[in-house]
Amino acid sequence: MADSEGSAAARVRDREILDGTRVxxxxxxxxxxxxxxxxxxxxxxxxxxxxxxxxxxxPPPLDALAALWRAVRDPEILLNMGITIKxxxxxxxxxxxxxxxxxxLMGYSQRASAVIDPLINTLRQIPIMAWVPLSIVxxxxxxxxxxxxxxxxxxxxVILSTIxxxxxxxxxxxxxxxxxxxxxxxxxxxVILPATVPDIITGARLALGAGWGSVICAEFIATxxxxxxxxxxxxxxxxxxxxxxxxLMAALVGFTIDRGLIKLNHSLAKWRFxx
Amino acid sequence: xxxxxRGIHKQYANAGAPHTVLSDVSLxxxxxxxxxxxxxxxxxxxxxxxxxxxxxxxDRGTIRVAEREVSKPxxxxxxxxxxxxxxxxxxxxxxxxxxxxxxxxxxDEREKRLDDLLSMARLDGKGHLYPHQLSGGMKQRTAxxxxxxxxxxVLLMDEPFGAVDFQMRLMMQEEMERLWLKNRTTVLMVTHDxxxxxxxxxxxxxxxxxxxxxxxxLPIDLPRPRERRGEIYHQYEDQLxxxxxxxxxxxxxx
Numbered sequence: 001m002a003d004s005e006g007s008a009a010a011r012v013r014d015r016e017i018l019d020g021t022r023v024x025x026x027x028x029x030x031x032x033x034x035x036x037x038x039x040x041x042x043x044x045x046x047x048x049x050x051x052x053x054x055x056x057x058x059p060p061p062l063d064a065l066a067a068l069w070r071a072v073r074d075p076e077i078l079l080n081m082g083i084t085i086k087x088x089x090x091x092x093x094x095x096x097x098x099x100x101x102x103x104x105l106m107g108y109s110q111r112a113s114a115v116i117d118p119l120i121n122t123l124r125q126i127p128i129m130a131w132v133p134l135s136i137v138x139x140x141x142x143x144x145x146x147x148x149x150x151x152x153x154x155x156x157x158v159i160l161s162t163i164x165x166x167x168x169x170x171x172x173x174x175x176x177x178x179x180x181x182x183x184x185x186x187x188x189x190x191v192i193l194p195a196t197v198p199d200i201i202t203g204a205r206l207a208l209g210a211g212w213g214s215v216i217c218a219e220f221i222a223t224x225x226x227x228x229x230x231x232x233x234x235x236x237x238x239x240x241x242x243x244x245x246x247x248l249m250a251a252l253v254g255f256t257i258d259r260g261l262i263k264l265n266h267s268l269a270k271w272r273f274x275x
Numbered sequence: 276x277x278x279x280x281r282g283i284h285k286q287y288a289n290a291g292a293p294h295t296v297l298s299d300v301s302l303x304x305x306x307x308x309x310x311x312x313x314x315x316x317x318x319x320x321x322x323x324x325x326x327x328x329x330x331x332x333x334d335r336g337t338i339r340v341a342e343r344e345v346s347k348p349x350x351x352x353x354x355x356x357x358x359x360x361x362x363x364x365x366x367x368x369x370x371x372x373x374x375x376x377x378x379x380x381x382x383d384e385r386e387k388r389l390d391d392l393l394s395m396a397r398l399d400g401k402g403h404l405y406p407h408q409l410s411g412g413m414k415q416r417t418a419x420x421x422x423x424x425x426x427x428x429v430l431l432m433d434e435p436f437g438a439v440d441f442q443m444r445l446m447m448q449e450e451m452e453r454l455w456l457k458n459r460t461t462v463l464m465v466t467h468d469x470x471x472x473x474x475x476x477x478x479x480x481x482x483x484x485x486x487x488x489x490x491x492x493l494p495i496d497l498p499r500p501r502e503r504r505g506e507i508y509h510q511y512e513d514q515l516x517x518x519x520x521x522x523x524x525x526x527x528x529x
Contacts, residue, residue: 172360175330178348180425181377190373194364271364271405 067245084227091150103162154207161203165196283336297487314482353422368402374425
């Protein structure tokens with residue numbers, strides 16, 4: 001038996017490490033060591049604030065936390081956060097709509113891959129932020145360039161993960177399906193789609209992460225609304241505490257989005273996590 | 276004749292030079308017979324099985340299943356893979372239901388057959404488990420009943436006890452014989468293991484190590500359920516080991 005699945009326990013462990021649902025070295029119990037690492041960060045931060053003794057350069061952590069508490073209740077900041085999240089979701093959806101079919105095509109057909117691959121690999125080498133000026137020329141200021149940037153940075157991760165997913169399907173699965181009476185369409189819906197769900201979700205996580213990372217940067221330049229814009233405003237108004245609070249907020253939102261996708265993976269590919 | 280293989284010829288281009296894998300191979304498997312293809316690795320036995328299954332096209336020759344010529348894979352030939360190829364995203368029960376769904380077996384009938392198959396394979400109450408939660412033996416039994424679920428005319432097996440340890444292999448063979456004695460499907464199995472061939476088969480077909488020819492066709496006349504002992508068993512063993520050695524020497528000769 002060429003057991004491609006490995007032992008069940010090892011597989012679940014690998015998945016957990018990949019998904020970050022397992023704290024390394026922490027065993028099966030929920031570990032509280034992360035509290036210690038947060039405490040260390042705050043201690044260093046507090047010490048730095050004490051040494052600089054400047055609210056402008058390095059406000060102490062408690063000031064930043066107080067600013068965070070104000071920020072999460074500030075309707076204007078929340079509105080701008082909403083604008084940014086909307087842009088991310090639209091751009092991400094475009095990346096999925098283009099990336100998944102293209103990934104299937106390239107994963108399934110060597111010829112399609114040979115044609116499209118050089119194109120993708122060339123475009124992929126251009127740093128994403130280098131697209132910002134051109135995207136402003138094309139789409140003007142506002143939603144256009146930001147959505148373009150999010151879709152563009154995400155689509156490669158989706159394509160590459162989907163290709164990897166399709167190519168890792170063992171040939172035996174196709175033969176098995178055919179010998180049990182499946183036609184071409186059924187091989188697509190009964191074999192290729194379910195087998196690639198976990199890889200597509202991996203691609204989606206990478207795309208959302210990259211999108212969230214670039215959109216704020218794009219908003220520094222290309223818009224007069226959105227979370228990145230609020231951050232630049234806090235900077236120009238010398239509100240460093242607020243700025244740090246906004247950074248923390250960006251981290252929390254990114255973290256929440258990622259957790260959401262991990263949850264989605266667990267429900268769409270629950271066969272991988274059954275113990 | 277349930278399965279008829281006539282004049283199968285297959286060449287592969289091997290670094291420009293054509294390499295003959297199967298040359299004019301013919302054999303028949305009678306209704307309800309358990310036949311094994313035995314030979315050293317590289318003798319073309321797996322290629323032949325894949326051609327019978329329709330996974331690979333032959334250059335020449337015909338395959339007939341129950342008097343009907345076939346060239347593509349189909350549910351008339353159930354296939355048991357060495358890797359089992361159970362779909363990991365389907366539960367055990369859904370894996371076994373799959374061929375029945377593809378053939379449009381009505382739901383009531385499907386569930387009834389599923390229950391029968393699971394209890395035949397001693398998998399009752401395990402239907403909800405996913406393949407990675409199953410032991411090696413349970414996976415193998417699932418693969419067997421999944422192949423049987425579509426009521427194939429012929430069951431094809433590619434070293435189904437291939438990569439497990441010795442003890443496990445003996446257990447699986449016994450389990451397979453038990454399952455087979457319950458429904459006597461026509462079987463063509465590939466193996467390189469002499470004891471396995473004798474234990475399982477009504478007939479052993481020995482293939483030569485080179486040139487893709489059949490060297491011998493040996494009926495195994497032992498009562499079932501079989502035992503791995505006795506004078507006749509060991510005579511068959513000696514005979515097949517001699518044949519295999521000859522097959523191997525054939526393969527070494529350029």
